[in-house]
Amino acid sequence: MNANPMSDQFYAAAAAARRIVAAHAFPDSPVVVRPRGWVDEVSDDFMAAYRADPRGCLHLQSPQPVFGTLQEMGIVRCVGCYTLHALAGVRPPCDRCGGDSSDVCQGSVTVGPVVIVVSMCDACRAVTNAEQQG
Ligand SMILES: [Zn+2]
Ligand SMILES: [Zn+2]
Numbered sequence: 001m002n003a004n005p006m007s008d009q010f011y012a013a014a015a016a017a018r019r020i021v022a023a024h025a026f027p028d029s030p031v032v033v034r035p036r037g038w039v040d041e042v043s044d045d046f047m048a049a050y051r052a053d054p055r056g057c058l059h060l061q062s063p064q065p066v067f068g069t070l071q072e073m074g075i076v077r078c079v080g081c082y083t084l085h086a087l088a089g090v091r092p093p094c095d096r097c098g099g100d101s102s103d104v105c106q107g108s109v110t111v112g113p114v115v116i117v118v119s120m121c122d123a124c125r126a127v128t129n130a131e132q133q134g
Contacts, residue, residue: 009063013113017065020115026107026125035109037131038096039118042070043109046116049074057081067115070095076114086117096124 035043046068056076060066067082068075071092077085093100095118103122108115120128 010113013063013065014110017110017113017115020065021108021110024106024108024115024117026105026120026129035132037128039109039128039131042095042118043111043116046070046073047111047114050076050114063113065113065115067117069117070119082117092119094121094124095119096128097121 034040050068050073053074054076055074056066057078059078059081060076064078066076066078068077069092091100092104092106094104099121101121104119105125106117106119107125108117110116
């Protein structure tokens with residue numbers, strides 16, 4: 001129990017975001033608690049874009065897990081709006097190499113309550129996984 005109810009909600013949202021990310025891991029990827037290398041850099045870029053110009057859907061008044069992608073740096077959406085947006089979109093290219101091979105799949109990383117969905121091809125995923133081993 002925390003004395004600050006907003007802080008409680010923030011930590012609950014961050015914990016929910018971590019559970020979502022664990023359930024949405026890339027196939028064969030370790031669950032990454034502290035991302036390294038490229039994933040860490042693009043997560044920082046996303047958060048910097050958000051802090052410079054916070055944009056999102058209209059349902060973000062209370063702390064909750066929110067979702068963003070590297071195609072739209074700094075834009076966050078609630079789970080409902082993110083799902084509709086993702087369903088309406090085209091299959092994204094690899095966020096790391098820009099290729100759009102058929103093996104691109106999605107995983108995610110979390111920064112507090114922010115879930116950043118990352119698309120990567122098999123080759124980039126292998127490189128990124130190797131970076132996490134350090
Ligand atoms: Zn929304
Ligand atoms: Zn790639």
